[in-house]
Amino acid sequence: DAMVIQNPRYQVTQFGKPVTLSCSQTLNHNVMYWYQQKSSQAPKLLFHYYDKDFNNEADTPDNFQSRRPNTSFCFLDIRSPGLGDAAMYLCATSPERGARKTQYFGPGTRLLVL
Amino acid sequence: AQSVSQHNHHVILSEAASLELGCNYSYGGTVNLFWYVQYPGQHLQLLLKYFSGDPLVKGIKGFEAEFIKSKFSFNLRKPSVQWSDTAEYFCAVSTDSWGKLQFGAGTQVVVTP
Numbered sequence: 387d388a389m390v391i392q393n394p395r396y397q398v399t400q401f402g403k404p405v406t407l408s409c410s411q412t413l414n415h416n417v418m419y420w421y422q423q424k425s426s427q428a429p430k431l432l433f434h435y436y437d438k439d440f441n442n443e444a445d446t447p448d449n450f451q452s453r454r455p456n457t458s459f460c461f462l463d464i465r466s467p468g469l470g471d472a473a474m475y476l477c478a479t480s481p482e483r484g485a486r487k488t489q490y491f492g493p494g495t496r497l498l499v500l
Numbered sequence: 501a502q503s504v505s506q507h508n509h510h511v512i513l514s515e516a517a518s519l520e521l522g523c524n525y526s527y528g529g530t531v532n533l534f535w536y537v538q539y540p541g542q543h544l545q546l547l548l549k550y551f552s553g554d555p556l557v558k559g560i561k562g563f564e565a566e567f568i569k570s571k572f573s574f575n576l577r578k579p580s581v582q583w584s585d586t587a588e589y590f591c592a593v594s595t596d597s598w599g600k601l602q603f604g605a606g607t608q609v610v611v612t613p
Contacts, residue, residue: 419600427605428605429590434598436598441598478544483597485594486532488534489599491544492543493543
């Protein structure tokens, strides 16, 4: 089945140690999104890509970066994780740009920072 | 800045009871509205969406939602819930050409047998 896959499902890192979360999709969608969801809060958009055209939200910390080497893969890099970065990170895709497009989500990666 | 608020963080009800989850948004222009659901251990998935036309929209699994423009609301309803409806429900709004979603904080619904 076509899907959005996130690896790993759980990631433990140390304070200040760089970490990379990955997302892959078999849907061949042009748009990919990264959301951060902290406990009991709304998912918050960090970045999105239309093909390789990258856009980050104005309030996304500089500590967070993203790469999309090809259509299928997208990475979230956290250069120096702090305790406040512990959260669920959700990857989503959409076939095209547009306010009416459905987004397809992966299962998320739960990040724990020690 | 636009925002989405969901009135209840937790709802507990018995099977066969009716469910209504509130969602209000703050945005004066054209909005596209979504309800997403996350079942235990699963990923977020679309329940239903509204763009225009009939303000009462039907989604999967017997859910429906009503858009009331004057109240900036998009409430989700189900007449008779089942145990399998236990999940977290998220209201979301999209207003720009990128399709970026602004989510509410979610409502955790627990249906007891």
